[in-house]
Amino acid sequence: MDLSLPFAVVHFVESEEIEAVPVKWIFENDMRQTCYWPNFRKSDRILQAVKSMQNPIESVWTTHVINVKNTFSTYDEAISNIKHFEAFSDLEAEFTPTPISKSRAGRPIKKPRTNFDEDCVTSLGSNSVEARATLLLPEFPKLVSTELVQVAREPPVIASCSSNSSDTEMFQGDPSTSVIFTDRCSHNCEEFWNKFSAFQTVCVRNFATIQANQTSLLRMMDTLVHANNALVHVQGPPISQSRPVFGFPFDSRETLVEFDTKLGSDEAFRNSCVKYLASIGGNDLTTAVYEILKKILTYKLAYTFSFTGINGKGCFSSLELNDLIFEVIKLNPRMVNETMITVRKKIQSWVQHAGDHLPKSEKLGTRRTSSTEQAEGYCNGYLMSIL
Incomplete structure (x- = not known):
């Protein structure tokens, strides 16, 4: 065989193994x-x-008698053909009682099993090739007929299931012998036919009932559809209710106080405001409260308030607006468990940090206005006390 290619698939004669080896390891x-x-x-x-x-180390490596099966150009190609030579090579020509479980490279050996095992050979009572190749099958059981009787008579007339029994002929010709049922079997067949006829009657009756019910349901559905279509044509277009103008966002204390007063006196106005502010939404409590407050009033107006009304600022906690915001929050399905205390804490935080969103010049102007109004209030109070 030509050994010009670098790899070869060889058969190790002593150990009955197929392996891929470099050609440089092979010699005569x-x-x-x-x-x-x-x-x-x-x-x-x-x-x-x-x-x-790798070059073989002749003084250390062992030598083995082989048969070269084929040569290949790459190692992967040689490895992929090992299973082919394991299946179609003449391996295990002699019977070995202790087969080798793994190859030299650690792979499990797959050998063609052409003979029986030792236990099978021993059970046959001979070690010859003929004994190993013989497969004894158990005897076929004998048929014992108890219900059937062989008689020489004319074939029986069997009624057809259809109305025209003459159309189908069950038997052709005139056989000399035929197999017929005994009286016991005929009685069982007659009983089965009676039960089957009753079952068939029940099925037909139930099918007719189902059909009648389906027809009634379809008629009722048609009636409902026609009535709905007639109602739609009769009704006029829906009357659109105009939403009141709230004037958001408020930038003066007077307009905010006027709005807050109207919330307590006009119930319809309050409900409209709640529905409108509830449409703003929010994923959490902080976002919802902050977005509602930004919608109602500006940061500049909020800076003139404090939640408790200290430092000459307006008292935000006394406004009806706090209860309005709580009602809006309770309509949000994500915040149905929130309480008045948690909502008021978020309102207080927003009012407290409203000045963080204003430039320094607007803060100073707002402080001067508040101080002037506070001084005027003190003066008016002092004059009234003197008079």
Whole structure:
């Protein structure tokens, strides 16, 4: 065989194994093909030596008698053909009681099993090839007929299930013998036919009932559809109710106080305002409260308030607006468990940090206006006390 290609698939005669080896490991000894094999303990080192085509160490590596099956240009190609040669090579020509479980490279050996095992051979009572190749089957059971009787008579007349019994002929010709049922079997068949006829009657009756119910349901559905269509044509267009103008956002204290007073006196106005502010929404309590307050009043107006009314600022906690915001929050399905205390804390935080969104010049102007109004209030009070 031509050994010009780098890898070969060989058959190790002694151990009955198929392996891929480099061609440089193969040599002839006494007119027999021989192959070097590394004596490494770990299979990884053996695999690395095969892939890298390592030069054999003649003084250390062992030699084995082989048969070269075929040569290949790459290691992967040789490995992919190992299973083919394992299946179609003449392996295990002689019977070995102790088969080798793994190959030299650590792979499980797959050998063609052409003979019986030792236990099977022993049970046959002979070690010859004929004994191993013979397969004894159990005897076929004998048929014991108890219900059937062989008689020589005319074939029986069997009624057809259809109305025209003459259209179908069950038997053709005139056989000399035929198998007929005994009286016991005929009685069982008659009983079965009676039960089947009753079952058939019940099925037909139930099917007719289902059909009648379906027809009634379809008629009722048609009536409802026609009535709905007639109602739609009769009704006029829906009357659109105009939403009141709230004037958001408020930028003066007077307009805010006027709005707050109207919330307590006009119930319809309050409900409209609640529905409108509830449409703003929010994923959490902080976002919802802050967005509602930004919608109602500006940061500049909020800076003139404090939640408790200290430092000469307006008292935000006394406004009806706090209860309005709580009602709006309770309509949000994500915040149905919130309380008045938690909502008021968020309102207080927003009013307290409203000045953080204003430039420094607007803060100073707002402070001067508040101080002037406070001084005027003190003066008016002092004059009234003197008078």
